[in-house]
Amino acid sequence: xxxxxxxxxxxxxxxxxxxxxxxxxxxxxxxxxxxxxxxxxxxxxxxxxxxxxxxxxxxxxxxxxxxxxxxxxxxxxxxxxxxxxxxxxxxxxxxxxxxxxxxxxxxxxxxxxxxxxxxxxxxxxxxxxxxxxxxxxxxxxxxxxxxxxxxxxxxxxxxxxxxxxxxxxxxxxxxxxxxxxxxxxxxxxxxxxxxxxxxxxxxxxxxxxxxxxxxxxxxxxxxxxxxxxxxxxxxxxxxxxxxxxxxxxxxxxxxxxxxxxxxxxxxxx
Amino acid sequence: xxxxxxxxxxxxxxxxxxxxxxxxxxxxxxxxxxxxxxxxxxxxxxxxxxxxxxxxxxxxxxxxxxxxxxxxxxxxxxxxxxxxxxxxxxxxxxxxxxxxxxxxxxxxxxxxxxxxxxxxxxxxxxxxxxxxxxxxxxxxxxxxxxxxxxxxxxxxxxxxxxxxxxxxxxxxxxxxxxxxxxxxxxxxxxxxxxxxxxxxxxxxxxxxxxxxxxxxxxxxxxxxxxxxxxxxxxxxxxxxxxxxxxxxxxxxxxxxxxxxxxxxxxxxxxxxxx
Numbered sequence: 001x002x003x004x005x006x007x008x009x010x011x012x013x014x015x016x017x018x019x020x021x022x023x024x025x026x027x028x029x030x031x032x033x034x035x036x037x038x039x040x041x042x043x044x045x046x047x048x049x050x051x052x053x054x055x056x057x058x059x060x061x062x063x064x065x066x067x068x069x070x071x072x073x074x075x076x077x078x079x080x081x082x083x084x085x086x087x088x089x090x091x092x093x094x095x096x097x098x099x100x101x102x103x104x105x106x107x108x109x110x111x112x113x114x115x116x117x118x119x120x121x122x123x124x125x126x127x128x129x130x131x132x133x134x135x136x137x138x139x140x141x142x143x144x145x146x147x148x149x150x151x152x153x154x155x156x157x158x159x160x161x162x163x164x165x166x167x168x169x170x171x172x173x174x175x176x177x178x179x180x181x182x183x184x185x186x187x188x189x190x191x192x193x194x195x196x197x198x199x200x201x202x203x204x205x206x207x208x209x210x211x212x213x214x215x216x217x218x219x220x221x222x223x224x225x226x227x228x229x230x231x232x233x234x235x236x237x238x239x240x241x242x243x244x245x246x247x248x249x250x251x252x253x254x255x256x257x258x259x260x261x262x263x264x265x266x267x268x269x
Numbered sequence: 270x271x272x273x274x275x276x277x278x279x280x281x282x283x284x285x286x287x288x289x290x291x292x293x294x295x296x297x298x299x300x301x302x303x304x305x306x307x308x309x310x311x312x313x314x315x316x317x318x319x320x321x322x323x324x325x326x327x328x329x330x331x332x333x334x335x336x337x338x339x340x341x342x343x344x345x346x347x348x349x350x351x352x353x354x355x356x357x358x359x360x361x362x363x364x365x366x367x368x369x370x371x372x373x374x375x376x377x378x379x380x381x382x383x384x385x386x387x388x389x390x391x392x393x394x395x396x397x398x399x400x401x402x403x404x405x406x407x408x409x410x411x412x413x414x415x416x417x418x419x420x421x422x423x424x425x426x427x428x429x430x431x432x433x434x435x436x437x438x439x440x441x442x443x444x445x446x447x448x449x450x451x452x453x454x455x456x457x458x459x460x461x462x463x464x465x466x467x468x469x470x471x472x473x474x475x476x477x478x479x480x481x482x483x484x485x486x487x488x489x490x491x492x493x494x495x496x497x498x499x500x501x502x503x504x505x506x507x508x509x510x511x512x513x514x515x516x517x518x519x520x521x522x523x524x525x526x527x528x529x530x531x532x533x534x535x536x537x538x539x540x541x542x543x
Binding site for chain 1: 377478
């Protein structure tokens with residue numbers, strides 16, 4: 001009976017992997033054999049075959065890598081600074097509950113501001129940062145990503161710092177623990193899983209913001225900008241190569257996050 | 270005395286003070302910029318200058334004033350964002366129901382739902398434009414894709430959050446599948462569904478504006494980039510920035526309003542809280 005149960009579970013986990021894999025391969029095959037083009041009525045020039053995209057990535061790898069680095073630096077720096085900033089806001093909101101919580105609702109409102117409105121404004125404001133256009137637009141892009149990533153971290157971290165286990169704060173207070181001790185021993189550890197909840201939202205967001213802010217930056221560099229420039233020039237295969245790379249950046253950053261989370265939170269489960 | 274206390278401790282006042290603080294900060298910056306820059310209106314104009322430009326009757330281009338330009342283009346952009354939003358909403362909800370109904374659909378679709386979340390769809394906007402060849406259609410498509418996955422994942426989480434006891438009760442009442450969905454599963458997932466909508470409403474608007482910037486065919490984004498290139502008054506740019514910020518916030522707020530209309534539990538909770 002028991003063996004039967006485990007074998008059915010085995011079958012379950014096999015199908016969980018196999019079904020999506022089969023679906024993905026089906027799409028790839030349809031794409032490569034141009035059946036997809038016939039169905040959606042697209043020219044193979046606009047939607048190049050996977051083999052062609054692959055060969056282009058191989059050919060112009062050094063150039064792609066410089067653009068990948070430019071985007072990656074912006075996304076990671078903005079993500080880290082924004083998360084740090086968001087966490088600091090959450091701490092301030094925890095220490096001064098009345099005024100801080102009101103400030104948090106303002107931060108939420110900021111979150112709904114479209115990035116297309118934000119990016120050109122920031123580009124305008126950072127004109128004097130450096131005489132080098134590359135550094136100047138890099139700073140502008142990082143600030144945009146920073147602002148986009150702040151809200152999710154501050155909201156989640158605030159929940160993590162305030163939604164404590166019942167009576168745990170009372171217990172510490174009965175030990176005559178000061179506010180700082182409560183903060184360090186109770187609130188800080190309690191907020192760690194919430195930090196990862198926030199990062200799961202803001203990691204994909206940071207990549208998207210980095211790509212979009214490149215559209216509005218002065219200096220022409222980065223994966224997002226290359227997608228656009230190549231389409232303007234009509235070089236669709238190259239543009240697709242950059243799209244593939246952009247997707248890979250998103251997936252890799254998310255995977256890194258999941259690995260970090262499973263290492264850091266392994267004692268919690 | 271007591272009335273004063275309630276006013277002082279109310280949340281609205283706190284928010285108001287914060288907004289006032291931001292306005293003061295902006296104005297300080299504007300005065301500073303005015304002192305050091307040659308063209309301060311490009312960097313940081315005074316708020317009253319922006320407000321004055323809204324009411325000014327000066328014709329800027331095509332016989333329209335700045336406000337007329339912004340509003341007509343906003344109409345085109347927001348309408349497309351709205352279509353895409355509705356399509357994405359319906360699609361996301363249906364797929365979530367399908368995934369709940371059939372294990373195979375769930376297994377096939379779930380990893381791709383996770384994957385689509387990590388793919389920068391906005392970065393793909395130019396290629397969608399190239400494929401659909403029509404800027405209106407590509408606006409709708411991108412807004413729909415962006416709406417689709419938050420709605421779908423949140424609704425699915427809602428469908429899965431139904432307590433086993435409720436399902437057992439429905440089973441005891443000899444409810445058929447349709448009744449189980451209509452009376453138990455769907456009402457439970459409605460708050461989750463609205464969480465998804467709240468996330469995706471500003472995203473749909475962002476997507477629509479972004480697609481505008483790709484082609485000179487009207488729309489807010491197009492005016493935004495033209496104004497930045499000084500093809501028309503820079504105040505058009507500032508008006509669009511504030512309008513899109515306002516619409517983004519308002520769309521999220523509107524979803525919250527709709528949620529309270531559609532879910533009785535929330536209405537009750539709001540009344541209790543008040």
